[in-house]
Amino acid sequence: MTVTNAEPRFESVPAVREGLAGVNYLADEGIAGVVYLADRLQKPVLIEGPAGTGKTQLAKSIAELTGSRLIRLQCYEGLDESKALYEWNYKKQLLRIQVERNEDDKATWTDIEEDIFAEDFLLTRPLLEAIRATDPVVLLIDEVDRVEVETEALLLEILSDYQVSIPELGTVQATQVPLVFLTSNNTRELSEALKRRCLYLHLDYPDLAREKEIVLARVPGITENLADQIARVVRSIRQLELKKAPSVSETIDWARTLLLLGATEISEAQATETLHILLKYQSDIEKAAKELSAAAS
């Protein structure tokens, strides 16, 4: 790999952590460590974990922290080259051919061909855009597990060598190595080839102290006491065997709700009434309500 910009973005692991805290993203040791390494090793980061733990937010926050432009490629089934990498603007090409035919009769086939397969007629899509950008960018490839295994291969060249090969133009090399984040909700096993090229980060539900801090940072006006209680109730609920455990974003929603309701501390009744914000399955809600109100002794 050609190192086009050796200037590292971050000083040290704690610096990453503090920086992220500055943009309201509370990272733990693992997250900060992996981001730091990704910068130093110039490797993409594959982030996996349950929904709503801040996978996409991490990329956004890094972009904000480094003052980079965020380029986002949302993956879906059926995504192909022309939507991810580049496409020829064939309407413009047609026009060009017409114009050339009118003004000059001597234009040969090769002239036209050279003419219409030039950069002017190239429509860049997120991946190529990230490679060609001259300003600092963060590339986010969201929910990469949604594309088919075959489409994954599209990403390999860009992930390992930061380049895109266009048959008619040649290879486009990155002018600077962007920070790349891939997120996956783990609906299928990603291919070995993809995993091998990435650093792996598993984002799990945060521990008690971190969750409390997240609530404090994200919900302005909340009291420390209430945040603490919220974090503790959520931890309790996550210990149950549920279909879908409450995510961090749901915790935040819950905290906002309680704040709006004017609660200063959580009573049993209030917790049970607002459970539907934390949990999204009826069977889960019933189970949690039963557990929370059943006397433990």
Next chain:
Amino acid sequence: MLDVLEGFIQELRTAGLPVSLTENLDAMEAVQHIPMEDREAFKYALAATLVKSHAHWKAFETVFEVYFSLRRPAPGDEADLENDVDAGNLQLDESGAAGAGAMDSLSPEELAEMLYRALLNADEATLKALARQAVTRFAGMEPGRPVGGTYYLYRTLRNLDLDGVLERLMEASKEQAGGELTSLEERLERDEYQERIAQLRQEIEAEIRRRLVADRGPEAMARTLRKPLPEDVDFMHASRDEMAQLRRTIQPLARKLAVRLARKRRHGRKGPLDFRNTMRHSLSYGGVPAEPKFRYPRPAKPEIIVVADISGSVAAFARFTLMFVYAIASQFSRVRAFVFIDGIDEVTRFFEGTEDVNQAVHRVNTEADVIWVDGHSDYGHAFQVFWEKWGREVSPKSSVILLGDARNNYHSSQAWIVKELQQRARHVYWLNPEPRSYWDTGDSIVSEYGAHCDGVYECRNLRQLERFVEQLG
């Protein structure tokens, strides 16, 4: 340093983690950027480059602990070890280290009191020191003794009586609140203390390992700690912890499988030309059939009939298979479940109308009527009853899955029923949770039944179960 890393990666590979050469090189590069003194960051750096699946994290953590956190120069005497440990935890509070020295002279009662206070105030430094002290005092470790870490752990914990401490803590918080706690508060308090006690346990476990490593060396220690990865855990010999872990892996696994099956169904091969559709689309090209359309085959979803032996030895296996099949029930047109020991009962009703598969399986275990005479497996009789009562409902659309080790206690086999089933059903499969080498030994008559099945599969762990279900869909 590189040698240690080499051995470490070797051990990861032996533990079953797929570590490729590139990943190996990445790890080497990564450690140059992270100072080794920062254990946590170092650990995450290695994990990010070497472990690419969350299921493997636990295995990685164990090996890491043995190779890095616990590595000591040489087994020394007690005092030496103590100093080493403190040196390794320099960030640890001074008072913790000082406390450890002073603790030797404490009486057991004073020690228990100290433990209680530390847990109450979540005083981590003291807890660490206490864990060390408890191991020194209670575990009775002798160098070279060939006992596993669990034995020492058990001895230490028995002396600490953590359950009693938990009750005391709960009492204390009750008093603090001035009388009674509401049940929610009580639950939260209990969770908090349990968490702290769990931390203490981990600390003690780590301490024991630390000493064992000092005694035996990391290579030997890693060997004794080597555990199968979740997908390789044998159903028949899983411990309770492993069972709980398996149950947790089953949901995500089933979800993945369901997605894969659905995809397979959609992206099947092309069918014959769809003439009508092609003509309709040709209109937009002025009647030229420029875009041929094909009829995509839509294979019918199979109906699944599971007939499972739930007698003692294979019960865990049957439970898992039922859970798994029901977790992807949406991929089948219908799932019916029967369980037997020597009698047989239909249990489909437990699963219908409930979202909670665990609950349903629990009801199967407690409510199903499966005992006919003595509660020893009798495949012959169970199959006979099945054939008489429900045999007519087996149709060419249904796939029948028979689960069990075919240990028939020398009753008559009635294998003709399986033959009849095969003629009537689309497929008949047999899943056996025993290793292939045990088949047809003793009272196992699996090949007698197997002769009439479309396939007999060894199904000892999640990996094998997953593979089987995938080809079924």
